[in-house]
Amino acid sequence: MAETETSRPKRSNDPVAMRRRILDVAAEAFQARGYHATSTHDIMHAAGVTGGALHHHFPSKKALALAVIRERVAAAVRETWIEPIQAAPTARDGVLAVFGRTARELDERRRVLGCPVNNLAIELALADAELRQALQDVFAEWQAAILRKLRADQETGAVGPADPDAMAAFVVMSFSGAMALAKTRQSTEPLETCARQLKAMLGGDAAGAAPDPAAA
Amino acid sequence: MAETETSRPKRSNDPVAMRRRILDVAAEAFQARGYHATSTHDIMHAAGVTGGALHHHFPSKKALALAVIRERVAAAVRETWIEPIQAAPTARDGVLAVFGRTARELDERRRVLGCPVNNLAIELALADAELRQALQDVFAEWQAAILRKLRADQETGAVGPADPDAMAAFVVMSFSGAMALAKTRQSTEPLETCARQLKAMLGGDAAGAAPDPAAA
DNA sequence: TCAAAAACCGGTCAACCGGTCTGTTATTGT
DNA sequence: ACAATAACAGACCGGTTGACCGGTTTTTGA
Numbered sequence: 001m002a003e004t005e006t007s008r009p010k011r012s013n014d015p016v017a018m019r020r021r022i023l024d025v026a027a028e029a030f031q032a033r034g035y036h037a038t039s040t041h042d043i044m045h046a047a048g049v050t051g052g053a054l055h056h057h058f059p060s061k062k063a064l065a066l067a068v069i070r071e072r073v074a075a076a077v078r079e080t081w082i083e084p085i086q087a088a089p090t091a092r093d094g095v096l097a098v099f100g101r102t103a104r105e106l107d108e109r110r111r112v113l114g115c116p117v118n119n120l121a122i123e124l125a126l127a128d129a130e131l132r133q134a135l136q137d138v139f140a141e142w143q144a145a146i147l148r149k150l151r152a153d154q155e156t157g158a159v160g161p162a163d164p165d166a167m168a169a170f171v172v173m174s175f176s177g178a179m180a181l182a183k184t185r186q187s188t189e190p191l192e193t194c195a196r197q198l199k200a201m202l203g204g205d206a207a208g209a210a211p212d213p214a215a216a
Numbered sequence: 217m218a219e220t221e222t223s224r225p226k227r228s229n230d231p232v233a234m235r236r237r238i239l240d241v242a243a244e245a246f247q248a249r250g251y252h253a254t255s256t257h258d259i260m261h262a263a264g265v266t267g268g269a270l271h272h273h274f275p276s277k278k279a280l281a282l283a284v285i286r287e288r289v290a291a292a293v294r295e296t297w298i299e300p301i302q303a304a305p306t307a308r309d310g311v312l313a314v315f316g317r318t319a320r321e322l323d324e325r326r327r328v329l330g331c332p333v334n335n336l337a338i339e340l341a342l343a344d345a346e347l348r349q350a351l352q353d354v355f356a357e358w359q360a361a362i363l364r365k366l367r368a369d370q371e372t373g374a375v376g377p378a379d380p381d382a383m384a385a386f387v388v389m390s391f392s393g394a395m396a397l398a399k400t401r402q403s404t405e406p407l408e409t410c411a412r413q414l415k416a417m418l419g420g421d422a423a424g425a426a427p428d429p430a431a432a
Numbered sequence: 433t434c435a436a437a438a439a440c441c442g443g444t445c446a447a448c449c450g451g452t453c454t455g456t457t458a459t460t461g462t
Numbered sequence: 463a464c465a466a467t468a469a470c471a472g473a474c475c476g477g478t479t480g481a482c483c484g485g486t487t488t489t490t491g492a
Contacts, residue, residue: 032342033342033343034252034339034343036250036252036253037252037339037343111342113342114338114341114342118338118393118396119338121396121399121400122330122334122335122338122339122396122399123250123253123338123339125330125399125400125402126248126249126327126329126330126399127249127250127253132400132402135400136400136401139397139400139401163412166409166412166413167413169397169406169409169410170390170409170410170413172393172397173390173393173394173396173397173406173409173410174386174389174390174393175393176392176393176396176397177334177388177389177390177391177392177393177394177396178389178393180334180337180338180389180392180393180396181355181385181388181389181392183337183338183341183342184337184341184348184351184352184355185352185355186341186348190385190389193382193385193386193389194385194386194389194390196379196382197382197383197386197417200417201413201416201417
């Protein structure tokens with residue numbers, strides 16, 4: 001009578017799904033509360049995972065952070081930034097579309113969590129060289145995608161900034177800063193302000209604005 | 217013979233200096249390692265202070281953070297940003313001077329620690345409402361100082377951006393983002409790139425560039 | 433088929449963290 | 463002069479943190 005089907009502790013191993021669950025929970029927690037403010041126990045409990053499983057897939061908390069950066073944060077940047085930029089007709093359109101979409105999504109939530117890359121970069125860049133490199137790689141990939149689009153625009157004869165390399169970097173940094181402000185103020189207004197300013201730099205509203213005919 | 221002057225445990229209370237020492241050490245540690253990565257024991261040891269003294273002046277770690285923000289971070293912003301901006305002939309000159317000075321100082325150190333306000337804002341804005349408000353106040357004071365100068369420029373007839381309010385916010389956020397990038401890359405290059413782009417927005421090299429004669 | 437490896441369990445541990453407490457010394461108000 | 467109070471000393475504590483490890487179950491591969 002103690003051998004009913006409920007007493008049978010059947011288990012099925014699914015290491016891929018297990019790893020994914022841990023990574024999802026960790027990525028969310030790291031963004032919402034930060035790396036140091038999140039304990040491994042928090043992650044274990046939230047993911048419904050035992051210490052043994054966590055330690056099996058990620059031997060240390062740092063290893064977990066590294067995986068989150070390389071597999072989740074980088075993926076988020078690709079999805080929200082790189083792909084939309086590539087798909088857009090011009091870099092300017094792509095950038096503005098991303099800003100608009102980000103602001104809209106933030107309005108729907110009640111909390112502004114900030115930019116995942118930026119959050120972790122500021123907390124971890126000085127803590128560990130390997131983590132810093134991983135973060136740097138994400139920033140570099142992001143910036144490179146914008147630069148690629150900017151260069152493609154130039155070849156198709158569209159109006160564009162004088163220095164595409166600097167402009168690509170500037171888009172990344174002003175977005176990061178805007179998200180930091182938005183997080184502090186808990187408002188999307190900085191995002192909109194930033195978008196408006198970048199819009200002016202990436203070419204006026206009409207076809208040909210006044211970027212550089214008077215320069216040099 | 218055991219009563220030499222070295223064996224006399226004379227103590228002289230100097231609560232103001234004591235408080236200042238704690239605050240100095242805490243501000244430095246919070247910027248270099250972050251809030252959560254710094255323990256109260258670290259601060260006690262680095263400042264040569266006992267737990268009793270620390271607790272007497274700052275009843276909790278949060279209270280210490282609040283004091284650091286309001287008395288050290290805010291002061292740093294006033295010294296490195298607000299005063300130079302006020303003293304400069306125009307907002308444009310002031311902003312560029314601050315960027316130049318910051319990049320130069322960072323070059324002299326071997327580590328880029330990032331912007332103190334931004335660092336703490338990203339780590340603490342979501343952790344506590346009171347801390348968030350204090351950080352927001354610092355950002356607001358910073359932005360207001362730039363705006364004041366921008367408006368003063370307009371009244372003296374100098375060329376300036378169409379929307380001074382948005383531009384003031386944009387300077388703050390792009391600087392924050394540039395510092396985040398600089399911290400991640402451990403390079404001052406993002407600072408210089410950002411300065412160059414802002415320079416173009418705040419009026420060209422020569423007296424009258426092409427900011428808005430074609431604008432609506 | 434069956435040993436080896438991978439996946440997972442869950443308890444344990446030392447170090448640490450932030451805070452509290454009691455006691456001692458210095459300063460101040462009257 | 464002398465309480466009252468502020469300033470400081472330093473031990474102490476409960477809870478947490480990240481990591482570790484022996485054991486069990488599942489899967490793999492030959």
